[in-house]
Ligand code: SF4
């Protein structure tokens with residue numbers, strides 16, 4: 001009664017072309033889903049591999065992939081046939097002293113990049129990133145900060161997901177596998193940051209690299225498609241373009257990286273660190 | 287005591303067919319509602335990105351909790367060896383299965399992708415309490431099925447040890463099942479309203495009460511249907527006593543949960559919300575759960591029946607059961623929806639706001655389709671019981687009880 005036509009073909013129902021591409025995607029990136037602490041698993045049907053493959057084989061010729069982004073970093077770029085490495089722990093650092101409350105360029109950039117938009121229904125519209133205003137009750141002072149999935153190292157969303165659709169890559173990026181998400185929303189109950197959105201309505205105009213689907217849950221992917229190509233997330237790029245450079249992206253495990261140095265040098269804060277989630281997003285001057 | 291004999295429901299009144307037809311209609315409407323929700327997306331429900339579990343979960347959890355409680359009567363008879371309860375053990379078993387099936391169907395039909403049921407059944411994350419629950423549910427149905435078999439098969443039922451062994455297993459399993467259901471909520475560190483180990487015993491106490499209430503209502507309906515005294519006065523007295531005890535237990539655990547929570551100062555906000563400032567949630571807690579669901583049933587059972595009292599024993603039991611179940615739905619609503627409506631605390635001590643409605647009490651107004659789906663869960667359970675008692679001898683014969 002309810003089965004979707006594309007699901008019958010092995011598709012994700014998200015409007016992406018995975019159904020027709022399932023096999024070559026599986027071959028090309030059979031080890032993409034290397035979950036930390038686990039052996040590389042064959043995950044021929046994962047959406048993001050398909051996305052990566054689609055990206056590298058159809059959009060851009062293989063080998064040229066790394067040129068796709070102006071700021072691509074060959075040290076981070078991962079060829080599509082290489083497993084995700086636990087050598088990295090990708091994260092973000094946001095310097096609130098440089099983040100003006102009126103600016104929301106990061107939000108706009110994310111929305112454009114990943115194809116989510118507000119339809120004037122704030123209760124059900126998806127928001128991968130938002131500007132949060134925080135007001136001190138005592139003195140009324142306030143500040144704002146960008147809030148998105150914190151890419152927790154101990155993500156409650158992953159722990160509770162019954163099917164394993166929510167998972168953490170070996171490099172610390174937390175994703176939802178749109179092929180096996182059953183839409184139970186338990187991850188949304190578990191996430192302490194309200195970082196996830198459920199897709200309440202049919203979607204159109206999806207981006208090939210960010211397939212989404214009605215009835216599934218989604219959240220910030222740290223622009224995994226860009227990161228895998230050696231680029232930086234769209235929000236970080238937009239922030240720099242706006243002249244603020246409040247956000248930096250990088251490998252927290254690499255002591256030579258700017259993000260690791262900043263975290264080591266300055267006092268940084270992670271939101272609700274007390275819950276033991278070990279977030280990968282650091283805030284400076286909070 | 288005379289030998290217990292059992293019967294299938296053979297001649298049926300218009301009332302029986304009427305009830306069955308009504309339930310079938312509600313199930314059909316519920317399925318239609320599920321299709322409608324699936325087709326248009328959850329935007330046609332009251333659920334949103336803050337209240338992610340709505341009316342279907344209220345009904346589903348209510349039914350699942352009641353299911354394990356419905357097995358009590360069977361457990362008392364075989365685990366605690368109380369012969370007087372034996373005539374009702376079969377009915378208690380089938381009712382337990384039926385309620386669980388009803389709850390599970392609602393849960394599945396509310397998924398964002400119900401068409402991926404096979405994924406849910408074949409791909410597991412063993413760290414997830416949800417995944418354990420899937421095993422607990424399937425196991426429960428299987429074990430209670432075997433349990434019924436040991437009670438009903440001519441050969442096997444001659445060896446009481448078989449029934450007792452499976453009875454113990456089923457008893458242990460039902461405790462695990464309710465613990466698992468309570469833990470779905472209990473381990474959510476992010477949600478202050480739930481994050482407490484007391485959720486499990488609280489749910490067990492609730493299950494005892496609601497399961498018994500369902501059992502009593504089904505039995506009375508069947509008394510009417512068979513025009514037999516399926517339960518003797520003594521039995522009614524026992525059920526009455528049990529119901530009062532279970533209701534007190536539920537009140538006790540409710541009090542413990544909120545008092546321990548009040549003890550921790552970081553939970554003052556959420557406690558104040560549920561107990562004092564939460565509007566509909568506060569009303570449902572005090573009026574629905576505490577008053578209608580527990581205090582009134584206790585009062586009616588304790589003082590409402592007998593000579594020169596307003597009700598007969600049976601009437602008192604019926605009213606108390608209906609009230610307990612209504613209170614049960616209110617309790618689930620407060621627990622599940624109220625717990626989500628209270629905003630997440632991203633910055634303790636600070637106020638937050640955003641376009642994503644951070645820091646606000648979430649709005650939630652159940653829509654007709656989701657209520658339809660939830661109610662259909664109860665009807666599915668009743669339909670299963672109705673058909674089962676027609677096909678197999680689940681009901682005791684009246685005479686045997688009065689003997
Ligand atoms: S912020 Fe939420 S969605 Fe993101 S990893 Fe942590 S728990 Fe999961």
Ligand code: SF4
Pocket residue numbers: 160161162163164165166176180181182183184185186187188216217
């Ligand atoms: S909604 Fe999807 S990702 Fe979230 S817990 Fe359920 S199956 Fe996992």
